[in-house]
Every structure is written in C-alpha cells, then in structure tokens.
Amino acid sequence: METMEINQHTKAEWARYGARFGFVPDPMILRAGEIFVNGSGGIGGLEGDSFAIWKALEQNIASIVEFFDMVATRDELPLIDYYMTFSRPEQPLEDLLEDRVCQVRVGWETYNRIKDGALVNLASLDLTGMSLDTMGMLSETNVFGYDWNPGLEPATGDAAAQSAGQKLAGVSWEARPIAQFLLGGLVFSGFAQASGAVHYVQPKRSRLYLGLTSKTQGLVSLGHDSEDKIFDDAAGVFQDPAIEVRRELRVPPVLPYLLERSPGRITPGDLLKRALDFPGTPVGRQYVAAVRAIRAGGIEGGQTTDMSAVERQAALDFLRPYSNLDANRSRSLDFKLKLAAGSIETAFKVKIPVALRLWYNENAPFVGMRKSLRRMWMSYESYTQMSRRLGEVWVTQ
Numbered sequence: 001m002e003t004m005e006i007n008q009h010t011k012a013e014w015a016r017y018g019a020r021f022g023f024v025p026d027p028m029i030l031r032a033g034e035i036f037v038n039g040s041g042g043i044g045g046l047e048g049d050s051f052a053i054w055k056a057l058e059q060n061i062a063s064i065v066e067f068f069d070m071v072a073t074r075d076e077l078p079l080i081d082y083y084m085t086f087s088r089p090e091q092p093l094e095d096l097l098e099d100r101v102c103q104v105r106v107g108w109e110t111y112n113r114i115k116d117g118a119l120v121n122l123a124s125l126d127l128t129g130m131s132l133d134t135m136g137m138l139s140e141t142n143v144f145g146y147d148w149n150p151g152l153e154p155a156t157g158d159a160a161a162q163s164a165g166q167k168l169a170g171v172s173w174e175a176r177p178i179a180q181f182l183l184g185g186l187v188f189s190g191f192a193q194a195s196g197a198v199h200y201v202q203p204k205r206s207r208l209y210l211g212l213t214s215k216t217q218g219l220v221s222l223g224h225d226s227e228d229k230i231f232d233d234a235a236g237v238f239q240d241p242a243i244e245v246r247r248e249l250r251v252p253p254v255l256p257y258l259l260e261r262s263p264g265r266i267t268p269g270d271l272l273k274r275a276l277d278f279p280g281t282p283v284g285r286q287y288v289a290a291v292r293a294i295r296a297g298g299i300e301g302g303q304t305t306d307m308s309a310v311e312r313q314a315a316l317d318f319l320r321p322y323s324n325l326d327a328n329r330s331r332s333l334d335f336k337l338k339l340a341a342g343s344i345e346t347a348f349k350v351k352i353p354v355a356l357r358l359w360y361n362e363n364a365p366f367v368g369m370r371k372s373l374r375r376m377w378m379s380y381e382s383y384t385q386m387s388r389r390l391g392e393v394w395v396t397q
Contacts, residue, residue, distance in 0.1 A: 001094040001098075001099075001101060001102065001103055002099075002102045002103070003102070003103045003104075003105060004016070004017065004020070004078075004102055004103070004104045004105070005104075005105045005107065006104065006105070006106050006107060006110055007107035007109075007110065008107070008110065009107075009109065009110040009113050009114075009194075009364075009365070010365065011194075011365040011367060013110075014191075014194040014195040014196075014365060014367065015195065015196070015367070017078070017104065017191075017195040017197065018195035018196040018197045018367065020076070020078075020102075021076060021078045021102075021195075021197060022197050022198065023074075023078075023192075023197050023198045023199070023200055024078070024080070024188055024191050024192040024195070024197050024198070024199045024200065025070065025077065025078070025200050026063075026185070026188065026199075026200055026201050026202040026205060027080070027082060027085055027086070027188070028060070028063060028141075028144070028146070028202040028204075028205065029063045029066045029067055029070075029200065029202050030067060030077065030079070030082065030093065031086055031144050031145075031146070032057060032060040032063035032064050032067060032144070033063070033064055033066075033067025033068065033070075033071075033093075034067075034086075034089060034092070034093050034096070035053065035057060035089065035144065036057055036064050036067075036268055036390070036394060037091070037096055037268045037269065037271075037272045038089045038090055038091050038268065039267060039268040039269070039394055039395070039396070039397065040053075040054070040394055040395045040397075041397050042089055042090040042091055043089070044089075044090060045087055045088075045089065045090075045145070046087075046089070046143065046144070046145050047142055047143055047145070048142075048143050050395075052143055053143055054391060054394060055143075056139070056140045056143040056144060057390075057394065058387050058390075058391070059140060059204070060140070060202075060203075060204065061383065061386060061387055061390065062203040062204075062374065063202055063203060063204075064255070064390065065253045065255050065386075066200065066202075066203075066253075066374060068253070068254055068255040068258070068271075068275050069253050069254055069255070071097070071100070071272070071275045071276060072254040072275045072276075072278045072279060072284070072288070073254070073279070073287075073288050073291045073292070075100070076100055076101065076102055077093070077097065077100060077101045077102075078101075078102055078104045079093060079094070079101055079102065079103050079104060080104045080106065080188070080191065081104070081105060081106055081111075082103070084148065085146060085147065085148040085184075086144070086145050086146060086147065086148075087145045087147065096272060097276075100276070106191070111187075112155035112156055113156065113363045113364070114187055114190035114191065114194065114361060114363055114364050115150060115155060115183070115187050115190075116154050116155055116156050116158050116160075116161035116164075116363055117161070117190055117361035117362050117363030117364055118183055118186035118187045118189070118190055118361060119152065119154055119161050119164040119165060119168065119183065120160045120161060120163075120164045120361075120362065120363075121186050121357070121358055121359070121360075121361065122152075122164065122168065122179060122182055122183050122186060123163075123164035123165075123167045123168055124357065124358065125182070125212050125358070126212075138177050138178065138181075140204075141181060146181075148184055149177070149180045150180055150183050150184060150187065152165065152168040152169070152171060152176070152179060152180070152183070153165050153168075153169075158363065160362070161363075182208070182209075182212075185201070185205055185209065186358075186359075186361070189359050189361065189371075190361035190363070190364040191364075192369075192370070192371075193359070193360070193361055193364045193365075193366060193367065193368070193369055194361075194364040194365045194366075194367060195367060196367030196368040196370075197370070198370040198371070198372055199370065199371045199372065200372050200374065201371065201372065201373050201374060202374070203374045206333075206373040206374055207227055207230050209358065209373070210230050210231060210233075210234040210333070210373060211230045212358070231333050231373075234333060234373075235247060235333055237355045238333075238335055238355050238356075240353040240355060242337060242351075242353050243335050243336070243337060243353055243355065243356065244335060244336045244337075245333070245334070245335045246333075246334040246335070247332075247333060247334075251290070251291055251294060254275060254278060254287075255275075255386075256386065258271060258274045258275060258278065259271070259386075259389055259390075259393075261274070262274060265396060266393055266396065267393065267396045267397065268393055268394060268396075271393060332372055332373060332374050333373040334370075334371065334372045334373070335356075335369075335370070335371055335373075336368070336369065336370045336371075337352070337353075337356060337368065337369040337370075356369065359371065
C-alpha cells in the first residue's frame, strides 16, 4: 500500500492531498464498511459478541451504504492515520482493497497545529444539558474498536488554544469521551479545510454536529427520530450570503442494486467484489460518469450551477428501482463557503459567518470549506428490508 506523508503545515503540502483525493472521509464510515466486509467470522479482537457488533453495524447502515458508494465511484480511498485510530481486523482495508487505498500520515507538528485549532472550536460548544450518549455513540465506538481519544489539553503555546484548554479542563468525567469524539471529527474537518477537500461526515455524527450548531430547541435527544428537525433548523441557520447551501436529492446508491443483482447466498467478500467490478460494467461505467459529472458541478466542484438535468436523470434511472429513496428524507445538507475573489490569499483572517464558526479552524491554512452532512436516505420500510438482507450477508461464510 502506498503512503503519502504530510509533514509540513503549508498550503502547498495540503494541496497535494486535495489534488489527489478531493475528499476527506469520516473514519467511522470506513470502519463500518471494513467490519461489515470482514463478516461475522472475521471479528476477532473486537469487543462484544456478534450480536453486539451487528447491532452497532445496524445502527450504521447508512455508513455501510456510503462505504460501498466510495468503493464503486472513487479511484482511491485515503486512510488518514487510520490504524492509529482502529485495530486491524483479520482482513484490513489495505488487504481488501489493495491498490485502491493509500495510507496518509499527518506529521506530529502538523497534527498538533490543527488539533489546537479544533480545541478552540470544541470549547465554544455547550455540552451540558443533553444526554451525552442518546445516540449510542460511545457504545458503538467501543464495539468498533475506536481507540483515538485525543487529549483536551493544548499541544502548542497558541493563546487561543491555551484558553480553550483551561475551559475544557472543567469537562466532567462523564462528558469527556463524547468531547473527545467531537474533537476527533473537528480535527478531520481541519484536514478538509486545509486541503480544500469536501468533508464527508458520518450520518450519525452529522446529527450531533448540526444539533449543537443550530441549538435546536425542544430536543430530548439528537437521535434518528429528531433528524428532520435538526436538518431543517440547521439549514435555516446557514442562510447567509457567504454560504452556498444545497439540499439536493442524492443519487441512488449502489449497494441496493448490488444486493438485488446478487440473489441467494452471497458473502460480504462477494458483495465487495461486485462493488469493485461495478465501474467496469456497462451500467457502472455510465453511472460513475454521471456521478463524477454531478460532483464536478455541485458542492464538491468549482462550479456553482446545478448539475445537468440529463446527468441527474441518467443516474436516477439506473438505480431508482432498487433504492426506494424517500424524496424528503434522502436530501443531505451540503454547504460551501463562498469568499470574494482574492480574499483567501490575504494576510487577514478570513471572515467566517457565525453559523460556520464550529468548522472553521484558525490554525489550518484556508483553501476552502465544503461539507456534505449525510443522513439516512431511505424510508423506514426500506431500511428494515436493507437491514435484514445485510444481516443475512454478514453471517454468510
């Protein structure tokens, strides 16, 4: 497996990452896919029995769907210090995907600069007054073997980071694990900002960040049943001339199609092979071309106009019969920060709208800010069917 190292905290160094990959995947998306593809027979070393592990996977089916989309439509998946976060399963991603993955190592000094900027963001959040594990975050990270618990202490002498560290020193013992989980996501947000890449956020983490950002009133939890209100309220908060917001109906995902075209007994490895082979099929070539055209014209690309209606329809027509998209609930919340020409290159701090302060890392070079905040894409009935079918595949050896 090839390795890319980012050892200098400069625009030029981060631009290499952005030009090569163009996106920063949430590591929990990759982990859900990795554990699923290993199957129930390849879970040695993880906490809990197969029932507990499947329960965690079932709560992250949207992440498994995202994983298969990435495999089918991306040339390469970046593993950003991935095995510093997770233990290696019996078949790690580097073996499962071989030349389709690249290990990315972020130098310690570079990491510390971005982490200290993320600490400033974290200190701006109010973690009190909410049930900290209403979404099952901590139990799932334990089951998934998520072993990245960044300290809440600053690593540099930056004044803002030092002040944030003093505030975070008062975080309760109970709140500390969720604060560390939030901090990890903000560090990856900094990687995306520095490289100008789009940040794909795990669906469950999206609800958590948006709920805290929009300060949605009247919520008992940030769980799945509150997702519609969280996304609607956040979209209202993002109404600013400097922010381009999209609520596009997403392109039908590949996984339901692969499952439907694979009747009978099929293993997780078989399903992964079908995803890897999909771009080379007649349907796959046309679908991937449409997806890439859509990306180039949407929040990921430099264009600001809507995608071609023809390209959109082509992608929908291929996989619509298999996907059962819920027209209202499938829309992700994507946003991009728009700045006046030349403002990025000035020596002054970028003027960031209040709604985006959570994501803006003052310790990272600013190349752009693009987020795709994902959500469950299917109706409840379709989700139940998908869960049942994936459960059957996961236990098949």
